[in-house]
Amino acid sequence: MKNFVVRRFAWIKELGAFGIFTKDALAAFFLPPFRMNVLVDEIEFIGNQSLFIICLTSLFTGAVFAYQSWLAFSIVGTQSLVSVSTSLALLRELAPVMTSIVVAGRVGAAMAANIGIMRVTSQIDALELMAISPLQYLVTPKLIAAIISVPLLCAVFCLIGNVGGYIVGVGVCNVDAGIYIQKLKEYLDPMDLYHGMIKATCFGFLISAISCYKGYRAKNGAEGVGRATNESVVLSIVTILVLDYFLTVLIPTGRRLS
């Protein structure tokens, strides 16, 4: 009976361990030594090295959304609203969610694999024995770098996604260029961008925390590292999609809804 209860509620223990792990890693940011070079390297890896794939996915996401919106608006004869619907969807939903999913696949998996391999080959033990906190050296820079980089990538996604939407809206669907821009100016609010950036910050933090945690707890050699990597990506993406709903409801919209 006791074993059944322990197994049934093991996730609560896991959640607690994750909370402590994340808290300790964040707290370590405020303690010396400050390794700015490691942080800059991580920002370069998460941000700069993801730029190309973010530009590519955002361009086509914006393009396809504009086309689908145009098809839908054509039914009711309001094609001029293509720009607003595309931009709003990009800024508030698509950019933070798609950016985070791309980052979870590209960066989260790499984080979990990297830390996992270090764990199973005793490199983390070696750090501990050199009296270096592995959390502070390995995890903290990744957490902070993701918090900084993912919202910036989200902003790039918004920009390039809108370019994709404009190309399709104006070039393919023949919406007037002037009206396209005019509607954006009329209906968009800076809060729409902030809304997406706040979400992206939360998602970035969660992706790195989940991936580092999974990698840090990896065991049983290559198989364990593979499992940790897989779990980190799946858990990150599911968490992003679930949390997205709650953040959408909780973050103020910045506009009056009738």
Place this chain on the structure above:
Amino acid sequence: MKEEVIISIKDVWKSFGERKILSGLNLEIPTGKIVTMLGFSGTGKSVLLRHILGLMRPDKGHVLVKGHDVVSLKGEALREVRQSFGMLFQEVALFDSLNVYDNVAFPLREHQGYLTEEMIERKVEDLLTLVELSRNEFFKMPDELSGGMKKRVGLARALALDPEILLCDEPTTGLDPVTTYKIDDLIVETSKRFKSTVFMISHDVHAALRISDYLAFLWQGKIIEFGTPEDLMNSRHDIVQQFLSSAGVSRKSFEGTRQ
């Protein structure tokens, strides 16, 4: 005269589930000596090492390193004690994202911030020369090195902070006899040069008898024999004699290795 003790393990118990690994183990490691622990595979030698390093906590008992009980230490206090250790891992555990030079320089850069890059370079060169690595190997990545080379880099890294205690987990497992001999000699040489205490786990009984000041034999979670190589050879425990004979150690070969 009683020797000064640097590591003292007192009544340590450890189980994994139903399986008992250490059952009231006691061991004292004298300062400045080379002590090797022998025992069959899976008897808990590496588990004991992890207890000394504070990487594992016992179910019961105390592990005193220079008078500090690592069982009750945490955070900064534990890190301070760990600065006395240099560790040569069984799987070496070199940082695979850093080259040979940076692996050895890493603990210096982290802990001796007052050192300039020139001073670090001199120290790293000194250590890598000591372990007989040539200059053109300094900038190779760990996966470009042979097993023996990796062990030597691991030893150089373990010695970077001039540790008082050098711990080696099967330092010569998987190496050919010539490289094994070299690594063993390096351990003796470095222990003399840095006046370090060496605590080693090994399956290489011949090497252990040749270089150790003391040997400990772990069986069923306890040290059943502790003494000089001569004492071990004269052990009254059947299991010790069985272990020695299965490793091909005879009185004659023992006298040969000690000469």
